[in-house]
Amino acid sequence: MNPSDPGHGDELDQEPDQTEGPDPNEEGAERCVFHIRNHVRKRLDSYLQGRLKGISRSRVQKLIHMGGVRVNDAAPKASTIVRRGDRLDVILPPPAIRTIDPEDIPIDILHEDDDLIVINKQADLVVHPARSQLRGTLVNALAHHFKQQQEAAGKSWSDWNTRGFKPQDRKRGAVSGLSRIGAADLRPGVIHRLDKHTTGVMVVAKNDDAHWNLARQFEDRTVLKAYLALVHGIPDGTGGVIDQPIGKHPTYREPYAVRHDSTGKPSVTIYRVRRRYRGYALVELELKTGRTHQIRVHLSYLGWPVVGDIWYGGEPVGETEFAQPPLAAGARRYLNFARDRDEGARVEADALARPDLILARPALHAAVLELDHPSTRQRVRFTAPLHEPMRSLIERLEAQGIEGTLARDGTHVDLGRL
The missing domain is CATH 3.30.2350.10 (Pseudouridine synthase)
Known part of the structure; x- marks a missing residue:
C-alpha cells in the first residue's frame, strides 16, 4: 500500500491523474513541432532526446506513453521510426513546482485536532497542486490556515515550511502542519480526493502516524x-x-x-x-x-x-x-x-x-x-x-x-x- 496514493479514496479528481498527457492549453506548457526533411531513420525516443535538450530518454518515453507526442496526427510508440516527411507534434508540460504557497482561500473546517483536519470542500476546488493546476488548491488553503495558527501562537513562518530547493530535498512540497507523506508529489497529508466539482467531507492527515493509520483504513x-x-x-x-x-x-x-x-x-x-x-x-x-x-x-x-x-x-x-x-x-x-x-x-x-x-x-x-x-x-x-x-x-x-x-x-x- 502507498499511503500517499489518493486512489484509496472517493470520487477522484481527474485533473491530477498522472496517466493523462500534457494539455497544450495549460499555463506554462510548451508546444514543439518538427517537420522531418532528411532521412533520419531513428527511433522516436532517440530522436526527441537529441532535439529536446535537457530531457532524458526515459522522460521522453514517458511523454510518448502519456500521449504528449503525435506523429502525423497519430499516437506513436517509443520505437516508431522517424522518417523523412513526418510531422512530430510534441507538448511539453509546464515545469513542476517545488513550493506550496499559502493562499487565503476560504475553507469550511468541520473538525480539527492534533491528528487530522476535516473539511467540507466547496465546488471548483482542486485538492492538491498538479501539472494542470499549480496553485489555488485545498492544500494551498491549508498551508494558509496553518500559517495563521503558527503566527497566532507567536511562531515564525518561513519559506522552508513549504519549499524544497533541490529535487532530492525531503522538504519538497511539505507543509508545516500536515503529514509529510505525499509531500514529494505535492499532496502532503492527502489520503483521498474529491472531484474538483464535488462538494463535501474529506479528511487530511496532520502527522505521519495518522496518515499511515487512515490510509490503511481506506485500503481495508x-x-x-x-x-x-x-x-x-x-x-x-x-x-x-x-x-x-x-x-x-x-x-x-x-x-x-x-x-x-x-x-x-x-x-x-x-x-x-x-x-x-x-x-x-x-x-x-x-x-x-x-x-x-x-x-x-x-x-x-x-x-x-x-x-x-x-x-x-x-x-x-x-x-x-x-x-x-x-x-x-x-x-x-x-x-x-x-x-x-x-x-x-x-x-x-x-x-x-x-x-x-x-x-x-x-x-x-x-x-x-x-x-x-x-x-x-x-x-x-x-x-x-x-x-x-x-x-x-x-x-x-x-x-x-x-x-x-x-x-x-x-x-x-x-x-x-x-
Whole structure:
C-alpha cells in the first residue's frame, strides 16, 4: 500500500491523474513541432532526446506513453521510426513546482485536532497542486490556515515550511502542519480526493502516524463514505448494487466508462433512493471502491445521470428544466454516454449565459465520512451540510415530492442535518 496514493479514496479528481498527457492549453506548457526533411531513420525516443535538450530518454518515453507526442496526427510508440516527411507534434508540460504557497482561500473546517483536519470542500476546488493546476488548491488553503495558527501562537513562518530547493530535498512540497507523506508529489497529508466539482467531507492527515493509520483504513475499506446525488429520472425500486468495472472511455480522452475488458477495474456502488420528485430523484450512494468518477459513471450507465454533470449526460437546470424536467442526454441505459471536452465546454458556456440558470455543475455531495480516529481508536462520524445551489434546488423540489417507495433500511445520511 502507498499511503500517499489518493486512489484509496472517493470520487477522484481527474485533473491530477498522472496517466493523462500534457494539455497544450495549460499555463506554462510548451508546444514543439518538427517537420522531418532528411532521412533520419531513428527511433522516436532517440530522436526527441537529441532535439529536446535537457530531457532524458526515459522522460521522453514517458511523454510518448502519456500521449504528449503525435506523429502525423497519430499516437506513436517509443520505437516508431522517424522518417523523412513526418510531422512530430510534441507538448511539453509546464515545469513542476517545488513550493506550496499559502493562499487565503476560504475553507469550511468541520473538525480539527492534533491528528487530522476535516473539511467540507466547496465546488471548483482542486485538492492538491498538479501539472494542470499549480496553485489555488485545498492544500494551498491549508498551508494558509496553518500559517495563521503558527503566527497566532507567536511562531515564525518561513519559506522552508513549504519549499524544497533541490529535487532530492525531503522538504519538497511539505507543509508545516500536515503529514509529510505525499509531500514529494505535492499532496502532503492527502489520503483521498474529491472531484474538483464535488462538494463535501474529506479528511487530511496532520502527522505521519495518522496518515499511515487512515490510509490503511481506506485500503481495508473500513471507512464509510456516503454521498447524495440529485439525478435525472426516477430509479427503479428502493435501491440496489451497481457492480460494473470502470476504465478509461474507449472514445474520449478525459471521461471514464464501464469497461468489460482488461482495462476495467472492479467498481461497486450501493444506491438507495431517498426522495422521488417529478423528473428527478435524490439518491444516497455508498462507495465500496474508489475509482475515478465512479458514482458519475455508474449512475449514467443506468440511465440516471447526475443533474448538471455535463460530461456524463446530465443537463444544466434552469427555471425551464425545473418546471419541465428534460430527457437527459445520458438517460439511455447501458450507453456509456459521454461528451468530449469541446462539446462539454459549449454546453457549459451556453448554460452559464442563461439568466434563469440554477445549477450547471454535478449535483453530487460527499455527505458522511465515518472512520476510526487514529489516536483514540474511537469510531467518529463527520457530516457535511449541502452547498449552494444544490441545497436550494433540493428544497424547492421537496415541495413537489411524489408518491413512491423509498429506502428505509441501511441509509447513512440524516437528511434533516443537511
